[in-house]
Amino acid sequence: MAADLSYQRILLKVSGEALMGAQGFGIDVAIVDRIVADIAAARALGAEISIVIGGGNIFRGVAVASKGGDRVTGDHMGMLATVINALALRTSLAKIGVESIVLSAIAMPEICESFSQRAALHHAAQGRVVIFAGGTGNPFFTTDTAAALRAAEMGAQALFKGTQVDGIYSADPKLHPDAERFSHLTHDEVLEKGLAVMDVAAVALARENHIPIVVFSIHQEGELARILSGSGHATIVSD
Numbered sequence: 001m002a003a004d005l006s007y008q009r010i011l012l013k014v015s016g017e018a019l020m021g022a023q024g025f026g027i028d029v030a031i032v033d034r035i036v037a038d039i040a041a042a043r044a045l046g047a048e049i050s051i052v053i054g055g056g057n058i059f060r061g062v063a064v065a066s067k068g069g070d071r072v073t074g075d076h077m078g079m080l081a082t083v084i085n086a087l088a089l090r091t092s093l094a095k096i097g098v099e100s101i102v103l104s105a106i107a108m109p110e111i112c113e114s115f116s117q118r119a120a121l122h123h124a125a126q127g128r129v130v131i132f133a134g135g136t137g138n139p140f141f142t143t144d145t146a147a148a149l150r151a152a153e154m155g156a157q158a159l160f161k162g163t164q165v166d167g168i169y170s171a172d173p174k175l176h177p178d179a180e181r182f183s184h185l186t187h188d189e190v191l192e193k194g195l196a197v198m199d200v201a202a203v204a205l206a207r208e209n210h211i212p213i214v215v216f217s218i219h220q221e222g223e224l225a226r227i228l229s230g231s232g233h234a235t236i237v238s239d
C-alpha cells in the first residue's frame with residue numbers, strides 16, 4: 001500500500017451520463033473502457049476504490065413523473081438502470097483483469113449480489129473493486145446520495161465525484177465562460193451558494209460524516225491517479 005496518496009480509500013461516483021459518450025443515450029463501451037482504465041491506474045498506485053454508478057444515461061424517475069406517470073415506479077426503473085450500468089463496469093474491469101463485485105441495494109440474486117455493509121467491506125478487503133448498484137434502494141433519492149451513504153458505510157476518506165468539468169464553478173462554464181472556478185469550498189458554502197454539483201441530501205450527509213468531496217473531470221484521462229498523487233485539477237469540498 002502506498003503511503004503517499006492523498007486518500008487511501010475512496011468512493012467514486014460515476015454518473016450514468018458519463019458512460020454514454022457522444023451518443024446521447026445508453027452505454028458507449030469505449031468510454032466505459034477508458035474510465036475503467038483510469039480506475040485500474042489509480043488502484044495500481046495502492047488506492048482502494050469502490051464505485052457508485054448512476055443511471056441517468058438510461059432512465060430517470062422524474063422523466064416518468066413529468067409525463068404524468070407514477071414517480072415511485074419511475075424511480076424503480078431508474079434504479080434498475082444503475083444495475084445495467086454496474087454490469088457494464090464489471091464487464092470492462094474483467095476485460096483488463098481487475099476483479100470486481102456488483103452489490104445491489106435491490107435484491108436480484110440471479111444477476112448480482114445483494115448489498116450489505118458486511119459484504120462490501122469483505123469484498124473490498126479481498127482487493128475487489130466494489131460496484132454499488134441500485135442507488136439507496138429507495139425512491140425519491142439519487143445516486144449522489146447513495147454515494148455519500150456508501151462512502152460513510154465504507155469509511156472512505158473521500159468521495160470523488162466525476163463530472164463533465166474540472167471542478168465546481170459558480171455557473172455552468174460551458175454556458176457561462178466567465179463563471180468562477182472554486183479550488184476549495186466547505187460543505188456549507190456549497191449548500192449556501194446553491195451550487196449544483198450534488199444534491200443537498202448528498203452534501204449534507206457528507207458534511208455530517210466529515211467526508212471531503214473531490215470534484216474532478218471524469219473525461220480527463222489519468223486525472224484520478226494524478227489527484228491521488230497530489231496533482232491534477234479538482235475542487236475540494238471539506239470541513
Ligand code: UDP
Binds near residue numbers: 014056079139143
Ligand atoms: N434512483 C432512486 N433512488 C436512488 C438512486 C437512484 O430512485 O437511491 C433513481 C432515480 O429515478 C434516478 C435514477 O435512479 O433518477 C438514476 O439515478 P441518478 O439520476 O442519480 O443517476 P445519474 O444522474 O448519476 O446518472
